[in-house]
Amino acid sequence: MSRAALRVAAFAASLAFGFAAACTQGGGAAKKDDAFRVALLTPGPVSDGGWNASAYEGLQRIAKELGAETSNVQTTSPAEFEQTFRDYARQGYDLVIGHGFEYQDAAMKVGAQYPDTAFLVSSGGVSAKNVASLEFELDEATYLAGLVAASMSKTGKAGCVGGIQLPVIKTTFDGFEAGARSVRPDFKVSTVYVGSFEDVAGAKAATDALIAQGADFVLHNADAAGIGVFQAAKAGGALAFGTNKDQAPVAPDTVLASAVIDMPKAFVQVAREVKEKTFAGRVVKEGFATGCVDFTWNPALLSRVPADLRAKVDDARAKIASGALKVRP
Amino acid sequence: MIVEFLAAGLALGTPILLAALGELLVERSGVLDIGLEGTMLVGAFAAAVAAQQAGTPLPGVLAAAAAGVAVAVLFGTAAVLLGADQIIVGTAINLLALGGTGALYREVYGETGTSLVLPTLPRIELPVLSKLPVVGPVLFSQHALVYLALLLVPVMAFFLARTGLGLRVRALGDHPRAAESLGLPVRRDRMIVLAVAGALAGLAGAALSLASAGSFVEGVTAGRGFVALAVVVFGRWSPWGVLAGSLLFGVASALQFQFQATAIRLPYQLFLMLPYVLTLLALLLPRGLARAPLALGASYERD
Numbered sequence: 001m002s003r004a005a006l007r008v009a010a011f012a013a014s015l016a017f018g019f020a021a022a023c024t025q026g027g028g029a030a031k032k033d034d035a036f037r038v039a040l041l042t043p044g045p046v047s048d049g050g051w052n053a054s055a056y057e058g059l060q061r062i063a064k065e066l067g068a069e070t071s072n073v074q075t076t077s078p079a080e081f082e083q084t085f086r087d088y089a090r091q092g093y094d095l096v097i098g099h100g101f102e103y104q105d106a107a108m109k110v111g112a113q114y115p116d117t118a119f120l121v122s123s124g125g126v127s128a129k130n131v132a133s134l135e136f137e138l139d140e141a142t143y144l145a146g147l148v149a150a151s152m153s154k155t156g157k158a159g160c161v162g163g164i165q166l167p168v169i170k171t172t173f174d175g176f177e178a179g180a181r182s183v184r185p186d187f188k189v190s191t192v193y194v195g196s197f198e199d200v201a202g203a204k205a206a207t208d209a210l211i212a213q214g215a216d217f218v219l220h221n222a223d224a225a226g227i228g229v230f231q232a233a234k235a236g237g238a239l240a241f242g243t244n245k246d247q248a249p250v251a252p253d254t255v256l257a258s259a260v261i262d263m264p265k266a267f268v269q270v271a272r273e274v275k276e277k278t279f280a281g282r283v284v285k286e287g288f289a290t291g292c293v294d295f296t297w298n299p300a301l302l303s304r305v306p307a308d309l310r311a312k313v314d315d316a317r318a319k320i321a322s323g324a325l326k327v328r329p
Numbered sequence: 330m331i332v333e334f335l336a337a338g339l340a341l342g343t344p345i346l347l348a349a350l351g352e353l354l355v356e357r358s359g360v361l362d363i364g365l366e367g368t369m370l371v372g373a374f375a376a377a378v379a380a381q382q383a384g385t386p387l388p389g390v391l392a393a394a395a396a397g398v399a400v401a402v403l404f405g406t407a408a409v410l411l412g413a414d415q416i417i418v419g420t421a422i423n424l425l426a427l428g429g430t431g432a433l434y435r436e437v438y439g440e441t442g443t444s445l446v447l448p449t450l451p452r453i454e455l456p457v458l459s460k461l462p463v464v465g466p467v468l469f470s471q472h473a474l475v476y477l478a479l480l481l482v483p484v485m486a487f488f489l490a491r492t493g494l495g496l497r498v499r500a501l502g503d504h505p506r507a508a509e510s511l512g513l514p515v516r517r518d519r520m521i522v523l524a525v526a527g528a529l530a531g532l533a534g535a536a537l538s539l540a541s542a543g544s545f546v547e548g549v550t551a552g553r554g555f556v557a558l559a560v561v562v563f564g565r566w567s568p569w570g571v572l573a574g575s576l577l578f579g580v581a582s583a584l585q586f587q588f589q590a591t592a593i594r595l596p597y598q599l600f601l602m603l604p605y606v607l608t609l610l611a612l613l614l615p616r617g618l619a620r621a622p623l624a625l626g627a628s629y630e631r632d
Contacts, residue, residue: 045547047435056440159590165597192589195601199551201344201541202582205337209586212333224546227446231543251446 036275038062038095039088040072041081043102044197048224050244051197055099055122058267065268066275068094081106089114095274097122097267101168107131111281118274118281122263123168127281134266136168137287138243139175140320141259141295142219143327144313145241146179148257149217150187151309152239157188159210161229163197163222172221172243172259175327179316190215194225203228211236217256219243230254239301248298256301260294261286288321334583336467339475340541342579344369344533346478348557349564349571350485351529356561357489358522359502360409361626363419365530366554367426368400372534374430377447377545378437386450386539390474390532393539397531398524400426405523409516412628423554431547450474450540474536481529485568498522502622505629515629533557556608563612566621577611578604 038059046056056072063070071093075084081098085106088096097120098107104126107119111131124133149158158180160173173191180187190213192206203225207218211232219241220229226243230251233240242250242258266286273279286292295317297305319325348365355362362368375396380389400422408418438445450472459469489495497518500508505515537553538545556578564570581604588600 045431046440047431047438047547190590191597192586193597193601195598196551198546198548200544200546200549201341201537202551202586204542205341205583206586206589208337209334209583209590212587213590215590227544227546228542231446 036066036068037091037093038066038068038070038097038271038274039093040070040097040099041075041084041103042072042099043075044223045074046072048197049250050223050226050247052099052223054245054261054263055097055267058264059097061264061268062271066271068271068275078102078106082110085110085119086113089117093117095120095271100124101166104133118279120267120270122266125283127283129281130279131281132270132279133283134270135283135285136261136266136293137285137327138168138259138261138293139171139178140287140317140327141293142172142175142241142243143179143182143320144295144316145219145257145259146176146181146189147183147316148179148305148309148313149176149219149241150180150182150184151312152305153187153216155214155216156184156186157190157214158217158219159207159213159215160189160191161203161206161210161218161220161222161226162191162193163225164195165193169221171328173219176219176241178327178329194222197223197225200225200228204232207232207238208236211238217241219259227251246296248296248300252298252300255298256304257295257297260296262292262294266292288317289323332464332467334587335580336471337583337586338576338580339468339471340579341582342575342577343471343475343478344536344541345553345557345560345578346533346572346575347474347481347536348530348533348554349560349575350478350481350568351526351533352557352561353564353566353568353571354485354489354498354522354529355526356625357502357566357622358498358519359505359622359624359627359629360405360519360523361415361419362401362404362408362523362526363416363555363558364400364404364422364426365419365557366550366552367419367423368397368404368527368530369534369537369554369557370426370430370548370550371400372397372531373538373542373545373549374434374534375531376535377445377538380447380539381445384448386448389447389539390450390535393531393535394528395531397527397529397534399527401523401527401530402520404527405520408628409519409523412630415626415628427548434545434547445544445546447539447543447545449543450536472536472540474532474540477532478536479572482568482572489568499622502624505624509631515631519629530554556604559608559612562621563608574608574611577607581607 040059042052044052046052062068095118099122104124107121111119119131121133162169177189194202207229216238220226221243234254239256242255246258248255372393376389376393379392380386407413408415452470455469459465560574563574585600585603
């Protein structure tokens, strides 16, 4: 291989890494002693219009409301989780957020080594002195989705499409099934996992398969790939439920309602504690009761929902919020 | 039911078939382009932007082919003309494509993204064939790129085996030195082959974003380019073998979703593995001429 060729290959490689680095913002700014600094690690692209996008919005809200300097990076492999946590902690960040269940171990390990940095795992169940987890009880909202599906379904069947079978994904499907069975004990719910949160074509094929089996309602929890679920539902004449964000604008004629997490609100709450030095490591449960989880109808399709069913949903929501109705067995 | 998942398999297999046919040609000419995943991704992105801007899918298809050629030329400039290591350049292309399409996507559609709903390729009902009972409506009402991919199989088989130009491509891959001694410009010819394959990989991306997915998200190819690479080996560097491999993978993918949907109580990972396991098993079958082009992956420099 000639020297010129080597140089070109090196250039191409550096270009590629440069682009990858360009996708991660901020970072390099030197630490001012009084600056409040917050970093975010996401498992996927923040342009997914779902789970990761909501975290990015949360980070922007922290910057705006608390005047924080922020940085975010997309990590793809578990090996990077620890390394990135450590990098931010070493740079003196006040709060580092790992956006998802998969960051738990890394947060606990690095948290023990850097006691001056607060770590937050969004959607997790671990805690230490400087490590907190948000546990979103999104299954409270998917329970209502299940209740709606079973009440309106003509076929007696519904489907769930997930990205990867993480516990937080599975609980939303369990909630859906529990909600459906609460009105129709014989209601059938089938679940398909695509194996990826980006494979739109796979999610579409998976939804086609569910509809071919007779499902006329579909719930997805597959982030960016979820758009394939909406498309297949539309083509197959089924209705769908969105997750994490209000997804009615994505598919106005297909998304009947969404199970929504108010990620910015939850993020700002914890970040404010860190800024005001009242932060304590713990598991923060966020559900209907705290206002960080919601079940949002699509106004354009609301006319299809009978009034008594809407009343039933409101009633169940109130009972879940007050603790009178338990979604998890 | 069986016909339905055959149709689903055909749809899922088409992007892989298009990409693999191009890669087959490139490998027969002695070049190993593992940047296929990245080339597809760039094609998918170009198709998405052009189709979304135009409001119709056709400009997307053309843009995807053009973008695929551009990526292939970039690869070829480094790997063929300058003789850089093909594996390294291919890897760089994959990284560049993932980061580059991601950055551009955020530039065009905002940092948190919009869930793109693209104009999709219309289904074309073939006269007569689509009227066949049972099979007809499902198998013969597909989008244009499915037919194109299927048509390319016999065309490429004939081209490689029966035409002078096909012989030239094979000579490039098996014995570039001999080809050059006959006066063939090895590097230029390899660049032409790469450009054709780049267009096909771009079209594979278009088949994904304008038909199978109907959308673009970062990393939407989800490893299909690497599957296409495996399919070329699986297909023993023959167009018919590549067709079989692509269909096998597509049908197995469709089948595993059906299995999951029928709620067979097994870990879903077993089903997800199915297409890959089948491909691996098929690789083990002793069958016919199982040899790679002799000069595959070696950069060619003149004396």
